[in-house]
Amino acid sequence: MNAAGAVAIRILAMLLLLLVNGVVLIYMLRKVLGRLHIRIGPNRVGPFGLLQTTADVVKLLTKEDLMPESADKWLFWIAPFVVFVPSFLAYLPLAFGPDLAVTRLDTGLLFLLAALSLIPLGVVMAGWASNSKWSLVGGMRAAGQQIAYEVPLMLAVLGPVMMAGSMDLSRIIEAQKNLWFVFPQFIAFIIYIIAAQADTQQTPFDMSEAESELITGFANEYGGMRFGFLFLAEFSNMFIVSALGVSLFFGGWYVPFLTENPVALSLAPLIFMIKTYMGIFVMMWARGSLPRIRVDQLLAFSWKALIPISLSWVVIWACFQRLVLVR
Amino acid sequence: MPASAHETLLRDAAVVHTSETELLGTVVRLDCVNVRPALGALAAGGFDQLVDMFATDTGEAIELTYHLRAFSGFETLFVKCTVEYDGELVSVWDIYPAALFPEREAAELLGMSLTGHPNPKRLLTVEGTEPLLRKSVAIRGAQEVQFS
């Protein structure tokens, strides 16, 4: 099997992972939110409602493809792809085990964050192209919010990068063999989870699709599989930021005290996925419990609180690491 | 507030009125031209709340009722005046802003023209509906309404 074939198989595996993830996460969200709201969640379709998402996918595929008459056809058509494709690209540098990344990039982290930054473009496109004022408001809010929260996200990840000395995600994980970065980088971790929740537009930061105000915000006019893509991209983003958080702060695939154990290492992808799903559970937990922050409070919080704190942390840690740790 | 305070207020405002105590309470009847000065005097004299304002079709004319209340002592007063059919309803919103919605509704449902109001549009029914609360409008059975 030549190199190209191997890469092709890895890419296909990533795509499959993305789709299966979407299906599982949607079910998990509905069950988790259901239990938090003292109700059961889906339990009719299949045992324990496990086939609910499959049924939903079939429903979305068979729905009529509606487009508002005065919508911008080209932009309306392409916006879901602009939201979905970067989300898929961001899977590429993720390392699920030793030598188990689709591709090992020296600047993997940078590539991932750059891919995530393309998503607001698609959201604004969707909001604008729908030619509906409610979608427009949702799209504009999303643009402002994601731009405001990507800066602290990027600053927060600089801490682990400095500690590992590389932007390659596999190397960052390997540098956490003895100590998970969450302990020395606790402040960066807190900033990271807040920024991650905001970047994936989860409550308390879901202004762009504030359900009680804008119904579905930028995705108001989307139906059928177009909506399916937008919906899938949202869950895919949740997975990515959670996987990134696990890679950067929680030691990736390493089990504490069993870092050299061959069994633990062979189960690396499973351990990575378990940790990622625990992170996603915490995000859903916050989503189900907290109210929504108003858009001006949201932006004020980011620009006036998160960014100064994350900048100061980067500076403090850099000085500390250069002067104290590295002789 | 003493029981006949409204008499003093209205006399000071030189408003011609008749005042009776009925089962309902104290009812003051006056001419429609005197409504604005009367309500102005009463509002300034302590009747701070307009509890309700509505209109009734008495068969010969339309009777407007303003239900006022003074919070200190909880004294209530009903001011009534009569307007002929298709007459003019003069707004008192600058004296009691609470009258903004009820006046629109009364003018619409009883067929009067509303003057002096900042937003004299219909409130409850669609364009083209007849004044429903008039006794001449009978309640019919099912009838299709065409929307243009």
Place this chain on the structure above:
Amino acid sequence: MSDVRLDVSRQPGPRWVLPKGLRRVPEGLDELATEHLILNMGPQHPSTHGVLHVLLELDGEEVQAAEASVGYLHRGIEKLAESRKYHQVGTLLDRADYLAGLHTETAFALAVERLAGIEVPRKADWIRSLTMELCRLASHVVWAGTFGMDAGAMAPFLYIMRDREALLDILEAITGGRMMFNYVRPGGVFADLPAGVDTKIRAFLDVFDTYLEETDALLGGNEIFQARIKNVGVISRDTAMAFGLAGGTMRASGIDFDVRRDMPYAAYTELDFDVPVASGGDCWDRYVVRMEEMRQSVRMIRQLVDGMPEGDFTAKVPKVLRPPAGEMYAAVESPRGELGIHLVSDGGPTPYRMRLRSPAYYNLAITDEAIAGSLIADAVVIIGSLDIVLGEIDR
């Protein structure tokens, strides 16, 4: 931007009439030629608490002017009442304020009784008060849940629905209906309390105390929620008086008036309760006042269940009531405020004119002013805090 203070010296009412077209160009154009967006919030909208239509003129996210447009639920209740016998009007009034049907029915019954001089037995008064307080709890929990949803918190809504189910079960045991009760009639009530309902009520109240505090902690104790509603939608005392506001909205602005205490009816002269009043007039004060009203309702229900007298549940009234000609006004304190029925009778078997003075009607008139100057998100929260029910606004 969120510290909106209403000034009654300013001209109330909308300052513009909506032109036929959609775009609105503000005065003083700059080279960028920005336009204001005119947005229709509703009649179909998850947050307008019924079919309310609010036209918003937006400059980005900030609301420049708002106009509430009602009438989507107008069913002609006042006109229909003119052709119903007096004991049939109850079914119409249930559907006016559908969250507080018993209160509307009681107001009508009181008006008829005062006009016709019917003496209601003491037990009927106590049963009326008991069911009305239970209905008040049911209405306030719906308000609390939907208010949380307006601010984005989904969980408290489902938590209070659990409590509302228990309340509706009790009300169904007593009245036979969960929402459209048709229970309070002129002269008394329709049927006596069933056996064992007092145990049911006591059991419910014991659990509800904890649940109420839990919901209060989940919603009111949440910093994000507090940041959303503190200093939002401030209504001053003078404005509240001038616009004829009612109920919790009025008491949160500092006006101390409660029909149960100041113009008492039914069993309220014999009950021991406090009326919560706040002075700030913002959404937080309205929230706190209504939460406290719920606790006072629980206190009253305990007294009513413990002290329920023996006796008849209704006076003897003729099948077709013909009250003497005249007018009468009777008011009750519904969950939204002073709900009054002004009844004009001509001596016949049907009312000549029945006017429903609904508190939400007057509360809504303040939206036009309260929303201007705030953000869309605040507009949603302010409308939610007023506790409106479109059924009684449109009738």
